[in-house]
Amino acid sequence: MTEPRTPQAAATAVPFAGRAKRYLLASLCTCLLTGPVLAQAAEPRAQLQYQREPGAEACEDEESLRNSVIGRLGFNPFDPAAARVVRVAVRGAGEGLLAKVELLGSSGTVLGGREIPSSSRDCRELGASVELAVALAVDPVGASRPREPAAPPSVAAPPVAAPSSPSSPSSPTAPPPPSLASPALSASLAALAAVNALPSPTGGLALGLGARWGDFELDLEGATLLPRRADVAGGWLNASSLGMTLAPCLHQGPAIGCLAASAGMLRISGDGLSNPDRAQAGYVQLGARLGAQLRASANLSARATFFLDVPLSHTTVLVGRQPVWTTPAVALGLGVSVAWELQTDSGRQGQ
Numbered sequence: 001m002t003e004p005r006t007p008q009a010a011a012t013a014v015p016f017a018g019r020a021k022r023y024l025l026a027s028l029c030t031c032l033l034t035g036p037v038l039a040q041a042a043e044p045r046a047q048l049q050y051q052r053e054p055g056a057e058a059c060e061d062e063e064s065l066r067n068s069v070i071g072r073l074g075f076n077p078f079d080p081a082a083a084r085v086v087r088v089a090v091r092g093a094g095e096g097l098l099a100k101v102e103l104l105g106s107s108g109t110v111l112g113g114r115e116i117p118s119s120s121r122d123c124r125e126l127g128a129s130v131e132l133a134v135a136l137a138v139d140p141v142g143a144s145r146p147r148e149p150a151a152p153p154s155v156a157a158p159p160v161a162a163p164s165s166p167s168s169p170s171s172p173t174a175p176p177p178p179s180l181a182s183p184a185l186s187a188s189l190a191a192l193a194a195v196n197a198l199p200s201p202t203g204g205l206a207l208g209l210g211a212r213w214g215d216f217e218l219d220l221e222g223a224t225l226l227p228r229r230a231d232v233a234g235g236w237l238n239a240s241s242l243g244m245t246l247a248p249c250l251h252q253g254p255a256i257g258c259l260a261a262s263a264g265m266l267r268i269s270g271d272g273l274s275n276p277d278r279a280q281a282g283y284v285q286l287g288a289r290l291g292a293q294l295r296a297s298a299n300l301s302a303r304a305t306f307f308l309d310v311p312l313s314h315t316t317v318l319v320g321r322q323p324v325w326t327t328p329a330v331a332l333g334l335g336v337s338v339a340w341e342l343q344t345d346s347g348r349q350g351q
Helices: 006-041 062-073 123-138 140-144
Strands: 047-052 085-093 096-104 110-118 184-195 202-213 216-232 235-252 255-271 278-295 300-311 316-319 322-326 331-341
Touching: 047 062, 062 123, 085 123, 096 123, 110 123, 123 140, 184 216, 184 300, 202 235, 202 331, 216 255, 216 322, 235 278, 255 300, 278 331
Parallel strands: 047 085
Antiparallel strands: 085 096, 096 110, 184 202, 184 331, 202 216, 216 235, 235 255, 255 278, 278 300, 300 331, 316 322
């Protein structure tokens, strides 16, 4: 009688099952050991290109944006040698701001992007949205994870205070003074052309310092109108001026409007007259400025400005007893200046 072969088949299957278990266990250990290394190597990397265009000079700088994204993701994803590039541009748009975030591949091809508008010039509101968009472009998975809440600081039990005497009531603590954002400082050099400021049209130079908070700017300028000869009564008058101007200004995109208060000194001398003499006279005037600014780079800008000044004090020049020139009711001028930003502030929020 032929013996059944079923037990033999079962006996050969047992060693195979044992080997399969050992292979599965070895594979599992390998995955557990190499998993953190692979996860660490797979951390996304990208370059960051950030630009603030006209109208957005007060928004956060590149370093602040980098730190915000690093804090959100929990690691530094930015690498100058990375193949991918995250490009961010922020500019003024009407009464508000507009940010554009793009992800570029290694060949420069745009892989994706989005525009983030803001109806106001508040850079803090727009900055949070830009931070999230950059984090999503670099690491969509990590950026989607909710942030872990910060652990509350430990509070020690307050010491028991001795009861105060009724005769000396405790005075309330004064609130701390409000902190002001540091301004953006700039220095400028201007070439001037003026009509009616002196007896004849002339040119001049001006040096200025400016401090800007958002859309508001305060300028202090020293200007001189160069000597220019004017024909009068068979001779000539040589006249020049030197003065200071304080001008509060408002920016609206590239347009600039200012009020101005000026004070200085007129210097007048005669030549070829019967009784040549030299004289000086002070002047005070109020005026307005209207101009446009073009930014050439992050720190360099050019500005063209139209001047209108109304003298509050009038000077009359006499030759003998004959008046030959009196300060006109209105003086006009044109200035072309170049300004260099001395400080890129972190407190220009809102500009």
